[in-house]
Structures are given as structure tokens and as C-alpha cells.
Amino acid sequence: MSSFKDLRIVDNFYQTSSFFPMPTILVGTLDSEGRTNLGSYSLCFPYYIAGKDRYAMLLECRNNSNTAQHILAGSKVSLNFIPDDKKYFREAVRLGFPGDTTQEKMKDCIFTLEKGQAEGERPLVVKEAFQVFECTWNSSLEDAYLDKPGQLEGYEPPYRSFNGITSKFGAHFILYIDKILMKEKYWNTIVNGVKAAGFPPVPVDYGYRDSTNFWCSRFKKPFAEKIQAKEGDLNSVVYAAERIDPDVKFTKEACAKLTKIPRVFLKAALTQMVKIAKEEGITLIDEAALTVINDKRRKEKK
Template sequence: MEGFKDTRIVDNFYQTSSFIPMPTTLIGTLDDNFQTSFGAYSLVFPYYVGSRGYHAMLLECRNTSNTCKHILRRGKCTINFMPDDKKYFKNIVALGFPGDTPEEKRKLNKFTPVDGLLQSEDPEGKYPKILKEAFQVFECTWMRELDNAQDDVYREEYPGPYHSFNGITSKHGAHFILKIEKILLKEKYHNAIINGVNRYNFPPLPTNYGYRDSLHFFESQFSKPLCEDVPKKEVNLDSVKYAAHRADPDIQFTDDALMEIVGVPRIFLGLVLKGCVKWAKENNVNVITSKEMKIISEQRKKK
């Protein structure tokens, strides 16, 4: 381990004992007057990414924070991903200072709260607002039933017992598994997702490194991402044919259809073929040609 030093691991190790890249977000929650309060958070990560029928994020926060209190009571939040902007960062840091009341936070907030999609779809409901300046917003619902956290309530102190991964998880901490109800993207970046991402149409996504040296918050500015082609490996069409036959012997694939997926990594090939078979059965198709493969591909992109 030449060149490395053993570093003491202490609380908040992600910013006291190491360097970990994180997003810059403002979490919107509903206070006791059903007004939206925003707080700055970086411990926000994907949690369930597939194969469960829904998708979820993980938020980690202090269990005495306004955000924790509001999620425990209302069960809803918005995750506003903020772009790289020096003026924005200054206000985000101000909104991250602990101890301010929701009213004080609102006075500090220089961003523009607007109704989200959930509110427009359910005008009589109560939902936290989103921020107009964000480039991306997740509208979320706390999955309080996970880890039996449904009975958690806000307290000034939490003596325990604690949950393992959802709700109140330690003397000072809370974790919230947040089901993603809506993903809202500014049109430019929505089009990039739909039409193809390249290094020139990424959002200006900053990298947050947290609060360090008891004086500063650190964030690196956005630059165009590097782009590297996926290595191309020779794949024997016969092996893809064999996998296709095993997927379902009643659904046939033509060679030109299989050529459409010959470059799929082997670890994902079975999953792709099962998706094709499912589509074929739903559409009363017995033979999948390149025409059907293109239809399947287009439908997959729209999901």
C-alpha cells in the first residue's frame, strides 16, 4: 500500500475522513401549515433501481431536522437537483444551516417555488412545491411501511430502539426510503434522455464534497464529461440463437432480429430476450423479426 495512509474513521466519515462525490439538492417538505420548506442535502442516492415494480431514493438526514419532522408527519418530499451556479451555491449553503425554522428558511430562500406535477394532477391534495431553478426534480413519497417504520413520530430525542434502514435509525440519524412518483426534467435534458445523451447536452451538474474544516462547504464546478465507447466484443450469433430458443421455444427470432441485440452484454441478454418474449405474447406475435425488434426498442425507450 505504498503511497497510502491509514486514516482514522470518525462520524460523518464521508466528509471528515474521506472524499466522496455527492449531488447538490434542496429537499422540499411540508411544514405544519402545509407550506413548503427547503433544506440543503447531499446524502441523497438511488436505492431501488429496478425489478420491484417501483423505484426509490435514499435520503439520510439528522433526526432533529425540519426535513425529518416533516417527512415523518406528511410523508412527502421533492428532491430538487440544483445546477452549477456560484450564486445558487451561496444560497444553497445558507439553506443548509441547521437550526433555522421553516419561516426563517423561507426568508432566506432566493429560489422560486412552483407547483409540481402531483399538485396539478391532484389540485385538492397537499404536496410540497418544486423549484423552478432546478434542472431535475423527483417528487417522492416516504415508504413508511418498510422496516416497520410506520409508527415513527417526531421527538426531540430518540432513545431507541432504532430501525435498520428506514425511519429513525440512530440516536441522531434518520434514513428515508422515498418512492419516486415523478421525475421532472427541464425540456433540454428530457430531450437528451429521449434522443440520446452526448457530452454536450448534459445538465450542469456540480459535485458536492460537503462541510469541511468547520468553515466551508465545498463543491466542484461542472465541466463537460468524458465519453468513452463501450468495448466491442465479437459475439457468435449461434450463441445468441441458443439463448433465444431457451427463452421460450414457442417464440421464434429471425437472424436479422437477433443481430439487433448481438452486442448486448451477456449478463443482460437473458433479460432482454425475456422482455421480447413478453411483448410477443402480449401482441400475439409468434416470430420476431428486425421490424418487431425496432418496435420493442422504441417502446422500451419510452418507459
């Protein structure tokens, strides 16, 4: 007998038929007069994460919302990730209420807006955010540039599959990431080494439930679980390292420091190390050379 109960799947299943953890993001767009509009969204996730010429996010929203209409008209977006604070979440709920114009909703907004770092005319970014993605909608995918703003009562078919207007009231936007802006404390965590105290206080949004409340959980200190290197991993690293490039060799001691790299990522990591070694004129990667290479890899994050 199953320990689970079957639950009916209905519209907005992520919040009506399940518990799905989501971020709390203020999406900045520009209205027709160039003013920044903030809308609250949680259905925003990484889309292109590797292997492409650009990195991208996916935003899902109502196509008659201010946010969607502004993206269809102008393409520039800021994704502002707000930290765990009850007054911020309360304001995010207010900013997510449909129907208000940009002027109405932004009149008494408690968030501070400042200029971002990406080029061109763009929405301002939220100063209180712990990180911001400045993005551009890629309207060329699926010829989504053919979708135009103005249909506030819903769009008729045909619909796109994954980019632009995807249903009568739905839209998906593939947003290319132009800049990732990070507050200094968290920038240091990523660049100089991860510690529990260096994580931002990220709230978890559980959506709108029972047609009454938005639900959110408070941030707690994260913890780490080390990956234990398995016996025989050193031989696997040595075997892989010997086959990356005939002009660059790894010492056994250097390979021993790489045993915790998951096997699925090992070839890519070794290939990147060899590339940096060649740039630095290194033909034998020993422990000292590995330190130089890893320092350069860290600097490239900056």
C-alpha cells in the same frame, strides 16, 4: 510497501476521512402550516432500482432537522436537483444552516417554487432544478410510523436499522418515487438518445470540511466510451434468443444488432422484446420488427 496511507475513520467519514462525490439536492417538505420548506442535502441515493413493485431513494439526515421532523409528520417530499451555478450553491449552503424556521429560511429564498405533478397535498418543487423526484416516505417498513416528531434534543432507543429514527440524532428515510419530473432538454436526451451536449450541468458536492467551508466542483462536459462487442457474442445471443419463448423466434440479423447488450442483462432484454412482440402480434423478430419493438420500448419511457 503500500502506496497508500491508513486514515483514521471518524464520524461523518464521507467528508472527514475521505473524498466522496455526492449530489446537491434541495429537499422540499411541508411544515405544520402547509408551507414548503427547503433543506440542502447530499446524502441521498438510489435505493430500490429494480425487481421491486416500486422504485425508491434513501435520504440520510439529522432527526431533529426541519426536514426529518416534517417527514415524520407528513411523509411527502420533493427532491430537487439543482444545476451547477455558484449563486445556487451559495443559497444551498444558506438553506442547509440548522436552526432557522421555515418562515425565516424561505423569506428571502432565491429559488422559484411551483406546483409539481403528483397528486395530493405536497411540497412545491424548485423551478430552477433540472430534475425533481416527487416522493412519499414508506413508513410501514420497520414499523417506522411509530416514530413521531417532536424530540428535538435527540431520540432514545430502540432504534430502527434502516428506516425512520436510526440513532440518537440520525434518521434514514426510504422514499418511494411517485414522479420524476425533467426539464424538456434533458427529457429529450433520455427519451430520444444520449448526446454529450444533452446532459444537465450536475455539480459534485464534497461536503463540509475543516469546520469552515462546503466544497463543490464545477461541471465539465461528459464523454462516452463505447463497449466493444467480443468475438463469439453473436453465437451467445442466438443461443439465448432461441430459448426465450418457443412461439417467438429471432433472425440471425436481429441477434447481430443485440451483441452489445452485456451478457448479465441479455435474458431480461430478450424477454422484454418477446413480451412486446406478442403484444404486437409478431412471431418472427427480424431487423424491421426489432425497430418496431425498440420504438415501443422508447415510448414506454415517456
